[in-house]
Amino acid sequence: MNNAGNRRIYLSLGLLSASLIAFQLALMQLISAVQWNHFAYMVISIALLGFGASGTLLALTRKWFERHADFALCLVMLLTGVSMSGIILFSSALFGKFDTYLIFVDFSNTKYLFLSYLSFFIPFFFGALAIGLIYIQYVNRIGTMYFADLLGSGLGGIFLLGLLWLLYPAQLPAAVAVLPIVAGILIIPKSWVRRLIIPSLLLLFLPVYLIIFPSELPVSEFKSLSRVLNMPGSEVYMEMKSPYGHIQVIECPSLRYAPGLSLSFTEDIPVGDVLYINGNWFGPLADRTENDKSHFLDYTTHNLAYVISEPGSVLILDGGTGLHAGHALWSGASKVTFVEENKKVLDLLKNELAFKIDSLFSDPKLTSISLHSRSFLLADASHYDLIVLPPIESFGGSSGVNALEEQYILTLDAMNDIWDHLSDKGMIEVTSWMDYPVRNPLKILATLVETLEQKGYMEVDQHLIAIRSWGTISFVLKKTPFTPDEVSSVRDFCELMYFDPVLLPGIISSERSVFNHLEDSSFFSSVDQIVSSERNSFYKNYDFNIKPATDSKPYFSQYLKLDRLSKLHNLFGQGAVPFLEIGYFITLLTFVQISLIAFILIILPLFFTKWKGKGKVYTLFHFSGIGIGFMFVEIIFIQQFILYFGNPVIAASAVLSGMLISSGVGSLVSSRLKNSNRNITAILFLVILFILFYTFILTPALRVSTNLPFFLKILFSTLLISPLAFFMGMPFPIGLKYLDGHNNTLIPWAWGINGCFSVISTVLATIIAVEAGFFWVMLLASLAYGFALMANIFKR
């Protein structure tokens, strides 16, 4: 191939890699919007196994592909583009019957689930096949090829971020699909140009057509958005695209929002519009002056803090659409600070949607800040009389669908930060929906109690009040002990509202269940044990994990204890556990599934091939070790940077782009290094040292720099990520080059193993983070690189 041809292959590879990353991110958004978030997680994991499967196919059919390499490469790239652009059309037309909401009810759905997997698997399979083919063909230039691959991947994330401003979710796959088609056109073999150029150019019309006329998204009819739109008179009032999500405002003449309302409330709840993001409920747009006699939140347990005292300054964290800020102003607060990380939503509430919320954000007493609540707490120095946390759980419980969401505002570390912002008589208020078996109220209570003790307050029962309605429970933690007058006000409020006190200084047990009876009254003894010194043994004995979350394990809604699975099974009946803790259960299921599929699709077939020579053990350990290690580090970086940047999209983009580009540069540099055993062991040793170093310094480093301006944060994070990622980019091309020199029949296998273990380890990293915390994931990442190091030391 001449120089121009060389440039084209690099460009083509870069475009293809960019498209695969962008396509993966687009699918995550798209599938979350039409089905469950966890379904997206399952589908993408399975789809990414396409990387592994492509390695298998290449290993089995290597000779054919080598004979037809140029043509096959071009064709496979074109097929990647076609399968990407038609993904919505294809999956909804052929397999549209699948609905995650029905999966546990109608088992015939399972076959559609597998067909859905297949439809999402195909583009990744073709894409990875093309990359694998390039690696085999150009293994002598693997360093620069891998650089093009990683650079393209890094830029792909940024490319998608840009697209999110311009296009709706349904247009994204088609827009991304343009890249691999162009990549394919760039490398049409000379002998085929005449025959292929026109049909290939015509192929571009497909994505262009689907961008202009996007296919309709097959949104599940059971999603809250679909149900609201089914109500008579409902319509989409406003729609907006942004990296903060696909925002929709729905006008529905029969939607009234008053969660956990007291049964003594006799007035009408006004109709309000609702804001949805990516098809998921975000918050109501409540007109605070609709009824000037009362605010409906006065009739909920959430009003507890305002019954106890009249806070002058109030801080609302994760404020959503401003409902609680409006209530604070209504309750007489002289200064309200409102924090919400979704900048686009805040802009809309201040401008286009201001008239729907009675210009709440124009109130001079209200200051709004667009930041993650934790980032705000670290940057802010003020003190508040009341700090309101976002409500926990949703009505009726979510059966653990949020189990894997990092909830940095509900950790013990967060509560310590919040405490430091309380005025002398300051209070923290948090409301949770009651669930059964009880989990959320117990975990937040445990968090509040441990916070008090960490701050040196041992008589916790003098500082905590909790009241319960038919559906909600609200807690107020106060820095100073409650006075008899305050306690008496709470009792009067409960009587008036048909609420029951759960925790109150001087409470008697008969008070706890006057209006709202629980069939299982063990809830009260659980509460008492958490407040008492028996707390630690209660944590141990309780069937669910209700120990407070920490910044290292920020999964507040993860309650499943793996060692109690069989006990829960006996207690709650056959098949009950997945329904109680579905989020984590699906993750475990995904892990089992992809491990099995990986084995069947990738590992097993290769045992039937007749590859020659040595190096199988080396290939297995080197390429699986670096695959696992890389992904463990990447996942932990993303999770830690979510807290740092206060925005998951920015965090993921910064980490992915930073890591991939730096690794790409590392790969480029590695191509100039002598492929000696000394070099590779030194590089792997450096990677291990770096990971161990980061295990200890990452969290403190991020914390001390969290108040820097945004651009300095980007700079700092790049400086932090780059050195490690630079070295992490080297072992893969060096390993392939080694195989090329010793036993090149193993190259496709290496590609398959690396892809396969990369996917498995993304899920595994999450499971380890949930079970043991970030610290252990990082340690295990270094151990994985340790295996690769051993493989190199002992290779023959």
Next chain:
Amino acid sequence: MVSEQIARRGIKHVQTLDAMRKVERHLFVTPGNIRMAYADSPLSIGYGQTISQPYIVAYMTQIIEPKPAYKILEIGTGSGYQAAVLAEIVDKVYTIEIVPELGETATDRLQKLGYDNVEVIKADGYYGLEERAPFDAIVVTAASEHIPPSLIQQLKEGGKMIIPVGSPFLVQTLMLVEKKKGKISTSSLMPVRFVPFTRSQE
């Protein structure tokens, strides 16, 4: 269906069991789901709505202890199945459906099956049915985050209201609301998913 899925799981109210035997569930499901009509699960009826699992229908019916002279209000007609079961026991059932298409289908279906004592109203159930109030019992099949004040007001003294809370496909907690001497009390009943999550003695 009745002996396996309902009686065996502790439903003892004779009238409820009789009504569940009489009402043929396959007449209330969509054509595509007929073969699943007697399955132990909820089924989709379109518009994001479901026909409840037979056990839930029986449980909700038993808990309000319907008597022949009762006047019952149902919020969320859906397929009309719950209304038909109630209509087998009580004198009059008023049922309100907000999705017009579902309301139409249920009206036709119930008329064809001869349920003269069921009146389907296509409206927003939030306001209940003041002109026919008070009701001996109210069955809410489409729960929301709050219990509409008008429904509490339209409940007779000593009356009962039953509401399932949660997703029909995952876990639902049934909640009983009672009005006694002007005061309202609630009881959270055991959560159910196909079968009740009865926490056996440890």
